[in-house]
Amino acid sequence: MEHLVNPKVKSIEISGIRKFFNMVSDTKDMISLTIGQPDFSTPTHVKEAAKSAIDEDYTSYTHNAGDLKLRAAATDFVKEKYQLNYDPSTEVIVTSGASEAIDITLRTILDENCEVILPGPVYPGYEPIIRLCGATPVHADITKNQFKMTASLILPLINENTRAIILPYPSNPTGVSLSKGEIEEIAHLVRGKDIFIIADEIYSELSFDSQHFSIGSILKEQTIVINGLSKSHAMTGWRIGLLFAPEKIAKHILKVHQYNVTCASSISQMAALQALTKGIDDALPMKEEYKKRRDYVFQRLTEMNLEVVKPNGAFYFFVKIPLKKVSSFDFCLQLVKHSGVAVVPGSAFSSYGEGYFRLSYAYSMATLEEGLNRLASFLEIQ
Numbered sequence: 001m002e003h004l005v006n007p008k009v010k011s012i013e014i015s016g017i018r019k020f021f022n023m024v025s026d027t028k029d030m031i032s033l034t035i036g037q038p039d040f041s042t043p044t045h046v047k048e049a050a051k052s053a054i055d056e057d058y059t060s061y062t063h064n065a066g067d068l069k070l071r072a073a074a075t076d077f078v079k080e081k082y083q084l085n086y087d088p089s090t091e092v093i094v095t096s097g098a099s100e101a102i103d104i105t106l107r108t109i110l111d112e113n114c115e116v117i118l119p120g121p122v123y124p125g126y127e128p129i130i131r132l133c134g135a136t137p138v139h140a141d142i143t144k145n146q147f148k149m150t151a152s153l154i155l156p157l158i159n160e161n162t163r164a165i166i167l168p169y170p171s172n173p174t175g176v177s178l179s180k181g182e183i184e185e186i187a188h189l190v191r192g193k194d195i196f197i198i199a200d201e202i203y204s205e206l207s208f209d210s211q212h213f214s215i216g217s218i219l220k221e222q223t224i225v226i227n228g229l230s231k232s233h234a235m236t237g238w239r240i241g242l243l244f245a246p247e248k249i250a251k252h253i254l255k256v257h258q259y260n261v262t263c264a265s266s267i268s269q270m271a272a273l274q275a276l277t278k279g280i281d282d283a284l285p286m287k288e289e290y291k292k293r294r295d296y297v298f299q300r301l302t303e304m305n306l307e308v309v310k311p312n313g314a315f316y317f318f319v320k321i322p323l324k325k326v327s328s329f330d331f332c333l334q335l336v337k338h339s340g341v342a343v344v345p346g347s348a349f350s351s352y353g354e355g356y357f358r359l360s361y362a363y364s365m366a367t368l369e370e371g372l373n374r375l376a377s378f379l380e381i382q
Helices: 007-011 016-024 044-055 068-082 097-109 127-132 151-157 180-190 247-261 266-276 283-303 328-339 365-380
Strands: 092-095 115-120 136-141 162-168 196-200 223-228 241-244 316-320 356-360
Touching: 007 127, 016 328, 044 266, 068 092, 068 241, 068 266, 092 097, 092 247, 097 127, 097 162, 097 196, 097 223, 097 241, 097 247, 127 136, 136 151, 151 180, 162 180, 180 196, 241 247, 283 316, 283 365, 328 356, 328 365
Parallel strands: 115 136, 115 162, 162 196, 196 223
Antiparallel strands: 092 241, 223 241, 316 356
16 A cells, blocks of 8 residues: 555655664664753753643643743743744744644745755755655755855845745754844845745754844744744753744644644643743753853864864754765764764765764763763774
C-alpha cells in the first residue's frame, strides 16, 4: 500500500538532527552536544501553575486561538520586550509549539509554484513543509556573510513568484542574529511588496550582546511573528508556541490551526500564563549562564584553530570542519567512533551546511569541558 502514499511525503526525510542522534545514541560513554534543548528545569512556579490547573479541572478545550487571558499576557509580554502591538482577541494564536506555528503559517500562505526565500544553512523544519505545500525553497547562501541573511543577499532572489521570506534570528544552527539596522534594511526592501516576512524569533530572549529587535515592530502588516516558551522558559515538552499576525491574516491561519490541533493543551496554557506574567524575566539567569558557556566554548574552539563565527544568541556554534575531502556526516561519525563525542553534521541544515558541524552548548560546563577535550584530542591525531 505504500505506493498510495502522497509522493510529496515520500520525498521528504526525517530531520537530519534526529536521524544522526538516533544513529549514535547507543554509543557507550558518549558525550552528546547535539540536541538544542535547555538543560535547565522549568521554573517551579510554572510547574505549580500547571498542577493547579489540573486540580481545578481546567482540562477541557479552550478557545481555538487559546485562553484569552493567555493571549492578553502574550501581547503584554511582546509589547514590553519588543515593542510589538497586537490585539489579543484577534491577532494572537497559541499553538502546539513553534513548530506548529511554522506549519500552519506556511500552509496558509503558500500554494503551488510560489517561492520562499530562506537562509542556507537553516533549521530543517521549514523546507519539508514548503515542499509539501507544492512551493519551492530558495536558499540565500549566508556562509560568506558571517551567517547573516541581509537585504543584499535577499534582493537578487526576489521575483514575481516570491511569496515569503523566512528570518530565523537568532539562528539555529549558527546562533547568529541580525542587528536593528540590518532588520530595517530588510523591511525597507520588502515594504509594499506582496511578500510575507515569517520572523521565527523563538530564541529572542536568548540574545546576548544587544536587545532583540523584531521586524514586526516596523513591518506589522506584512509580518508573521513566531515565538514560544520552549527556549526562554525551558519548556520544550509543554509545547506552547505563540503566533502574532495582523487580523486579516491571523483569521485564516486560525482555520488551519483549528483543523490541525483544535487548541493547544489547556494545562500547558495555564503554565504559559504564569511564565509570561510572574515569570516574565525567567530567561535572564539562563541567558547569563548560556553567555558564560558561549564564551568558554568560543575560547576552546579558537585554541583548536577552528574557523568559527562567534554567535550572539541561541546556544549553538556552527564550526568549519578542518579536514579536507571529508563529508560532514563522515567527520561526525568518526568523531563519535574514535572519541565518543557527538555533534550534528552540517548537512542536516541543507546543502549549504556541508563542511560544517553544529555544536550545542545547552549542556553543563563539565559536559562541555569533557566534550571539547575529546574534540581537541581527535583533531590532534587527524
